[in-house]
Amino acid sequence: MDTKKKWLTVIRVLASLVIWFGIYKGLVYLGDTYLFGSIPQIARQLLCATVIPYALAMPLAYLVLLGMPTSKSGTPLMKPSFANMGKIFLIQSGISFMAMFPIAIIVKVLNIKTPETTAEQILAQPLFYGFLLLIFAPVMEEFLFRKVFFDRLMVLGTKPAILLSAVFFALPHIISQGPAQLFYTFVLGLSFGYVTARTRKLWPAIVLHSLSNLYCGILAAVWPKDKPVFMFAYVLIYVLAVPAAAVVLAIVNRRKLRLSAC
Numbered sequence: 342m343d344t345k346k347k348w349l350t351v352i353r354v355l356a357s358l359v360i361w362f363g364i365y366k367g368l369v370y371l372g373d374t375y376l377f378g379s380i381p382q383i384a385r386q387l388l389c390a391t392v393i394p395y396a397l398a399m400p401l402a403y404l405v406l407l408g409m410p411t412s413k414s415g416t417p418l419m420k421p422s423f424a425n426m427g428k429i430f431l432i433q434s435g436i437s438f439m440a441m442f443p444i445a446i447i448v449k450v451l452n453i454k455t456p457e458t459t460a461e462q463i464l465a466q467p468l469f470y471g472f473l474l475l476i477f478a479p480v481m482e483e484f485l486f487r488k489v490f491f492d493r494l495m496v497l498g499t500k501p502a503i504l505l506s507a508v509f510f511a512l513p514h515i516i517s518q519g520p521a522q523l524f525y526t527f528v529l530g531l532s533f534g535y536v537t538a539r540t541r542k543l544w545p546a547i548v549l550h551s552l553s554n555l556y557c558g559i560l561a562a563v564w565p566k567d568k569p570v571f572m573f574a575y576v577l578i579y580v581l582a583v584p585a586a587a588v589v590l591a592i593v594n595r596r597k598l599r600l601s602a603c
Contacts, residue, residue, distance in 0.1 A: 347497055351505060353405055354490050361402035361485070362513045365394040383469060390473055395481050403489065412495035414502075416600050419539035426536075426545060428590050430552055432598075433532035435587020438557065438579060441525035448521055455519025460563045474558050479550035486510045486530070487537045487546045495538075499600060503534035529553055538600070 342350075369389050377385040419425060448455060463470045486506055494502035507530030515523040533546040561579065565571045591598070 357402045357405040358509050361398050364398040368393045409493045410496050411492040414499045414538035416499055416538050421540045421545040432587045432591050435584035437525045437528035439584050440528045441521040445521040474554040475551050479547045483547045499538050506534045507531045
């Protein structure tokens, strides 16, 4: 593929992402302004988190991608075994937390307000957030980023597809969740793209996405930090133990994790 066609591929996928996110946020804004005041809160939340982004915005964004060629990975096949998935989960969890932690500290020190899902919100509506973060969002986001976008980026090669899909995955999160999430979701995007390329399946990325939302979304948010013993345990696990395990596992398994035939 010549350079012009490569750039056109990237531009079209990026345009599809912009259209998807723009329509999604635009309809949510219009709904908040003109429609949602008269409906129950849970109905509004379901509309904004499920129907608008995926039933309305995604089909329109897909029109930009019609006719684009797709490709599959040529890397050595990896079985999505419990051991392999466990290693990748620990590596992505530790490295993604290290990537976001310094930025999160800066945001906190500067008192920059960022959108976030709080413990109070999760505990007030556990069924809704459990469904959204552990089932619906992992399935739909992975379908969009690691299937619809990824298959079309694969014509550029496996490594560029993994990198670009991670960048595109991270970009909306800086708007919806703040600057620290840009780095966090970029690392996760690399992991999800890697496992999709190596297994030739989508469900391993969905599982890793769901586990990530549980580990660094729900559990990290509801973790009791008001007592020293709980705060010590949080620091021990999230800041020390898991990042250290991630580095060790990445070094020990670097040959098995290496991409080839890209």
